[in-house]
Amino acid sequence: MLSDDDWWRDAVVYQVYPRSFADASGDGVGDLAGVRDRLGYLRDLGVDAVWLSPFYTSPMADGGYDVADYRDVDPVFGTLADFDALVADAHALGIRVIVDLVPNHSSDQHPWFRAGLRDRYIFRDEPNDWESIFGGPAWTQAEDGQWYLHLFAPEQPDLNWDNPEVRAEFRDILRFWLDRGVDGFRVDVAHGMVKAAGLPDVGPKEGRQAELLGDERLPYFDQDGVHDIYREWRPILDSYPGGRMAVAEAWVSSPERLARYVGPDELHQAFSFDFMMADFHAKSFRAVIEKALAEAELVGAPTTWVLSNHDKPRHVTRHGSLARARAATLLMLALPGSAYLYNGEELGLPEVLDLPDELRQDPAFLRTGESRDGCRVPIPWTSEAGFGWRDPWLPIPGSWGPLSAEAQQDDPGSTLNLYRAALRVRKEHPALGGGTLTWLDSPKDVLAIERHPGLVVVLNTGDEPVRLDVAGRVLLSSGPVPGDGTIPPDTTVWLER
Numbered sequence: 001m002l003s004d005d006d007w008w009r010d011a012v013v014y015q016v017y018p019r020s021f022a023d024a025s026g027d028g029v030g031d032l033a034g035v036r037d038r039l040g041y042l043r044d045l046g047v048d049a050v051w052l053s054p055f056y057t058s059p060m061a062d063g064g065y066d067v068a069d070y071r072d073v074d075p076v077f078g079t080l081a082d083f084d085a086l087v088a089d090a091h092a093l094g095i096r097v098i099v100d101l102v103p104n105h106s107s108d109q110h111p112w113f114r115a116g117l118r119d120r121y122i123f124r125d126e127p128n129d130w131e132s133i134f135g136g137p138a139w140t141q142a143e144d145g146q147w148y149l150h151l152f153a154p155e156q157p158d159l160n161w162d163n164p165e166v167r168a169e170f171r172d173i174l175r176f177w178l179d180r181g182v183d184g185f186r187v188d189v190a191h192g193m194v195k196a197a198g199l200p201d202v203g204p205k206e207g208r209q210a211e212l213l214g215d216e217r218l219p220y221f222d223q224d225g226v227h228d229i230y231r232e233w234r235p236i237l238d239s240y241p242g243g244r245m246a247v248a249e250a251w252v253s254s255p256e257r258l259a260r261y262v263g264p265d266e267l268h269q270a271f272s273f274d275f276m277m278a279d280f281h282a283k284s285f286r287a288v289i290e291k292a293l294a295e296a297e298l299v300g301a302p303t304t305w306v307l308s309n310h311d312k313p314r315h316v317t318r319h320g321s322l323a324r325a326r327a328a329t330l331l332m333l334a335l336p337g338s339a340y341l342y343n344g345e346e347l348g349l350p351e352v353l354d355l356p357d358e359l360r361q362d363p364a365f366l367r368t369g370e371s372r373d374g375c376r377v378p379i380p381w382t383s384e385a386g387f388g389w390r391d392p393w394l395p396i397p398g399s400w401g402p403l404s405a406e407a408q409q410d411d412p413g414s415t416l417n418l419y420r421a422a423l424r425v426r427k428e429h430p431a432l433g434g435g436t437l438t439w440l441d442s443p444k445d446v447l448a449i450e451r452h453p454g455l456v457v458v459l460n461t462g463d464e465p466v467r468l469d470v471a472g473r474v475l476l477s478s479g480p481v482p483g484d485g486t487i488p489p490d491t492t493v494w495l496e497r
Contacts, residue, residue, distance in 0.1 A: 005243030008184065008268055009302045010338055010433030011048040012423055013098065017310050017343040018055050018077055019063065019393060020378040028392045030378065032078040036086045039093055041405070045346060045416075046423030049096035051186050053310060055083070056102075059109050061155035062363050063310075063376070065100075065188060066107035070173045080180075087181045096183035098247075103170050103229075104192035105156040113157055120166055121157045122149040122195070129201045130220060131209040135367030138220075149199075151192065151220060153363040161193045161225075167232065174233060178240050190248035190261060190270070194225035214251035222252045230266040247271065247304060255291060259298040269304045269338065270295075276306050280319045280328065280490075282447040282461045286439070289335065293437070302337035302434075308345050314375050317351035323490040326418060326478040327459055330492035331447070333422045334457040336437055341419075344379040347403050348415035352377045352394075359394060380404040421476055425494065429475070431455035442468060446487075456495040460487045472497045 022034030032055060042050060054064035055077040064074070073080055087097050106113060112120045127139035127147045139147040140154040149158045159166050174185070196219035202209055212218055230246075237244045247269040248261045261270045272295070274288040292303045307315040307328055316325040325348065332339055352374040357365075365371040378392040380400040401407060408414035426432040431451040440448035445462030448470065455475070460466050465486040472495030474481060479491045487493050 014047040032082040051098040098184040104189040134364040184245035194223040255295040308342040327492040346419040
């Protein structure tokens with residue numbers, strides 16, 4: 001069942017944010033046992049793999065992306081035995097398991113940092129002008145007067161990848177999890193790790209440096225030396241059977257720069273974040289799709305599409321309505337390549353915009369006023385918006401009862417059942433997943449593509465119904481469509497020729 005080494009090329013991967021997925025212990029925080037309990041739900045949804053956001057030992061200064069022990073499970077999530085049981089059960093159901101790897105920085109509670117092993121981090125006598133992605137300076141002064149670099153929170157000191165011991169440690173971490181059966185890694189801040197020699201100033205600029213994220217002028221991101229690291233990792237991945245893979249979270253300045261992360265001697269995939277940031281308009285979607293496909297052609301690897309994740313507002317809210325979110329989802333799932341779904345998006349959950357400030361835990365909130373907590377609110381499993389036996393770590397809106405998995409389970413028109421249907425058709429139809437794409441002539445507010453063989457996908461982003469000269473049987477639509485061949489606004493239709 002798990003023998004296809006190229007499974008990742010057209011896989012649908014479900015991102016589990018462990019704190020907010022399912023709570024088996026009843027303490028209000030999701031855990032690995034909760035994920036294990038819901039593997040049948042994920043199988044029925046139709047996903048090929050799960051990606052687990054960090055579950056490692058951590059003080060949780062940044063939701064687990066501040067790792068204190070890369071080889072163990074934080075007690076709030078369970079134990080290594082829980083992890084092993086999850087992997088075994090997932091594999092038995094035909095679901096692969098991808099784990100997050102956080103190599104740019106550790107927690108300040110990591111044994112190296114606590115022991116004062118400063119050559120494994122980046123210390124200097126005077127700070128430069130670099131800024132934290134979370135706002136404010138990227139340097140914090142230690143007790144002896146030296147300064148250490150943290151491109152994110154002060155509790156997340158950057159590792160020194162010029163130190164061979166750091167490189168050897170992460171090669172061993174890869175092997176540790178591969179030996180436990182993981183099928184791949186999502187590499188956090190894959191464009192980080194290596195800094196420009198001498199740590200030069202960024203220099204004068206308008207606005208925050210974070211707004212330049214993806215600009216190759218930044219001396220702390222997308223440095224050429226990062227590719228040496230991935231060339232060290234790829235033989236390790238290739239030495240294990242079953243198509244072990246790695247996907248990059250890389251924000252860079254051009255398709256050519258992104259293409260350098262992907263190849264037979266580096267990583268397998270890189271996320272196409274432009275698609276997630278597109279406006280809900282045919283012109284915007286087409287531009288980012290063409291760019292992503294050009295990136296894929298450069299390296300001979302499939303594009304990796306995503307609409308929501310743990311760092312960005314949910315696409316129901318971002319696009320302005322559930323109807324638009326459903327339409328964007330059907331567009332994404334019809335494109336060539338793989339697709340990543342986010343914790344609960346199949347329920348049509350919106351961003352929670354009214355969380356009390358005192359409950360927000362995003363470390364960026366106190367520095368910038370911006371918070372990612374609204375997309376991390378736990379999944380409502382029951383009609384009472386229940387998550388566990390106690391109140392969840394972030395409150396679930398009372399209005400979410402109709403969006404719960406329980407409420408949507410048997411409703412043929414629900415968003416949950418739309419996702420299930422789309423993933424089922426995607427598996428069954430020869431034109432989906434792989435294949436080629438041809439643009440069809442269409443009005444300015446309409447996107448029309450043909451997926452070969454025999455499938456046409458039409459998205460109407462305009463304000464009025466449209467009729468196209470495209471014959472075919474409606475396989476699936478994101479909303480109700482009349483029988484006269486017209487496509488309503490904010491609707492995607494899959495037509496079989």
